[in-house]
Amino acid sequence: MTVVPKTGAPKTETGYNFAYLDEQTKRMIRRAILKGIAIPGYQVPFASREMPMPFGWGTGGVQVTAAILGPDDVLKVIDQGSDDTTNAVSIRKFFVKTAGVATTTVTADATIVQTRHRIPEAPLKAGQILVYQVPIPEPLRFLEPRETETRRMHALGEYGLMHVKLYEDIARHKTIATTYAYPVKVDGRYVMDPSPTPKFDNPKMHRSPALQLFGAGREKRIYAIPPHTDVVSLDFDDYPFEVNRFEQPCGLCNATGVYLDEVILDDAGGRMFVCSDTDHCEGRRANGHQGPMLGEAPQAFGGGKADDA
């Protein structure tokens, strides 16, 4: 667990506006965000900018974060639940450099959490903002390629096609095989793609006290779920929505009821399941929880204790 205090002006890069984007751009993005909040689940077009990273690496989420970030915010960035993978580390560094804000890996300490494809296990609180990086915002895209047509379908609330997709799943796999980017209906009106989060996280969106913002940079769309909004996963009466279940607890912290990643250990079929949310896992281990596969780190790595922070 690490909390890096804000660096302040001296250590930030010079020559950039606060949080990289110029103020006019931020205003434009904020207008789109406000419209998105006013119409939950509706995809608001916005003039997405080039960012110093390739499309597909979170340019939408970064622009949303830049637009809402203030000097007193505490930022957490996760990539597939992890705080220490490339995407998370570089986006966190980006905002440290350009805005000098404090960062953290502790979900409870963050005011803004930018995420790629997970919702933290620790429940979010009122006042926190979750920013999702979205690759393809249009849930109807793979069944209806015409943008003009999908917009009209949203406008008229014609969402039968979404159920055709679920029907196909059941017909082929005997169960709804969609496990991520699972479509939801927001506030009883718009069907929305929750970005490629596992469907395990869908129930966490329902009536969350935190504000949820979605940014798709390449597709130039922003959408939002205001706090305490109904978010219902689509399903059939006789094939109700179910979340993924795991046979065993986390190998390191023994947690159950959390989303686990499978880690391949060797070429002989060895594997372990560990929490995808690294902060949650570290927090539990610091509190003395031990999973069956938790070992001692060698002394050379500063080991000898359960907490490797």
Next chain:
Amino acid sequence: MMLDGDHPLLAAQDLTKHYGSRVGCEGVSFDLHEGEVVAIVGESGSGKSTLLQLLSLQLEATRGAVRYRLRDGATRDLGTLNDAERRFLMRTDWGYVAQDAANGLRMQVSAGGNVGERLMGLGQRHYGNIRHDALDWLDRVEIDRDRIDDRPVAFSGGMRQRLVIAKNLVTKPRLVFMDEPTGGLDVSVQARLLDLLRGLVADLGLAVVLVTHDLAVARLLSHRIMVMRHGRVIEQGLTDQVLDDPREAYTQLLVSSVLQV
């Protein structure tokens, strides 16, 4: 189904479509009653497809109106329907069978999904019931039940066209538009499809507007016939009457052009 003899299901008045200075279709008026099959015949470019597209709201008319008696009994000028009403009408009370079945199907979605699409669009949320209805309709259009999970890309032309018919009829529409439904099929497949269509139309009391250049198809399916040339209806009447005793010279030419085996 109650037949309302006094009020037509659909009434076209002075339907006209100009493509710039060219005439697509000019001053067409006719009534269509419930359970009635009317064929529109004529050579290529005579305006029959334009007329069908005007009637089915795929084209906007330059002049004239189409009035339709909705399921609630109210007769409305279709030009005044809003987008939502028009699309609802199209996927519940109407069907459309095009010449190329691929236009009417989602080729990457299984046969069952194709048939179930309209049901799900109407809010059905029970997989078992949707599948049951889909199987029932596959039976009725003579597609084997075990093909329900196959995609239409794996179907022959005749099977695809039968699947389109099932997909359209699952919501029990009252009016079906058909644009050369048997075009591009070989004769034995054509015969089977026509036989099926004739049975379904009679069983369900469907009203049909059928566009064809094949007079034999018109003879087999339709009660009435309209002959078009240069965008105008030049002759209309009972099918047998028009085909056996054509009055206009052009109709006589059409009838005499049919190849005899």
